[in-house]
Amino acid sequence: MPHAELAPLIDVVQRNCDLADARHAREKSMCTYLLDMREHFRWAAQLPLGTAPDRAQLSAWIARREQSWELLPTADAPFAPLPLGAGVDPFDDDAANGYLAEHGCVYGAGIGLFGAPLFFLAERASEQTRDGARVIVTEREWARGMTAPPAVSRGRTVIVRLDALRRWLWTRVEAGSRRAGDNAFSAALRAYAAADAAAGVERMARGETETLILHELGELHAGVLLGEDWESMIIDSPRRTEVVLRALRDLLADCLVTLPQLLARDAHASLLFWYATFDGLRRQLAPELAEPFRAEPDRIDRAALADAARTGASRWLERASGLQAAWQRGGSAALAQAADALCPRQ
16 A cells, blocks of 8 residues: 555545546547446456456446536646645656655656546556666556556656556457457467466566557657657647547557567567557558468568568658648648548548
């Protein structure tokens, strides 16, 4: 348990998380909303990983959460300052972590998809310096919102949220169990050769922490190449364009760092994991990265994948430059038109 003096901080961070959820949670599709609320309930109720929630209890909890959101300010009221020192701005995670270092806790704050604020407070598991970046891995989370990305980066700091990663992996295990036949995620899980799903998820979470770190380091590298305009473009973009921009940056990050590093290490399980999570607009934009896995998910044509990553590194930087030129020329409207031309709506 955290130190007792941190209880007021936990309360404030959780309230800020709840306020962010009240403003943004229902912007999701109904399917995504319900799945995220289901997982958030499991976290809040401290259910063992993989435990299916009681449907009646889950429904009642969602109803209570939605009612509580109605009592929170829905306009642009400020998020509460953190009760550290004389008070810390809730987005000043560097200042907050300066106070928290002695307590073994990590505070995270930032802006996620579609401008939704993200906050969390977690137990620190490890810290190291990689490629000039501060890399932190956290364990149990004391406060969090409905959306809990397993890895985040801000400035030169990368954080992998191991608790969130485990929970996300369990959702994939559950989804796979409802589908007939095999799939790429099952192949990745088999590569960890565990006796049961629980042991497999734990091994995968530990092993794929490194893959997430590599991706975030790749995003930092990509950010240097893309320049400061890229974040301004994201802020200035309509929703669909923002998703395309984020997918393009993900592709550039993986082609620059993640895939070359995994290939150099012959990290078979992690390559399968990467393939199992390669979906959505990223796969629509870069189907050639899936080709080396296509014939049989347990087999990988490493030479073909290395070639595709090498080609992709220059291709996606070039495509990004084209989008930036469109934005500089004609603003968000021209950017949206260029993004639609690059990734047509399906």
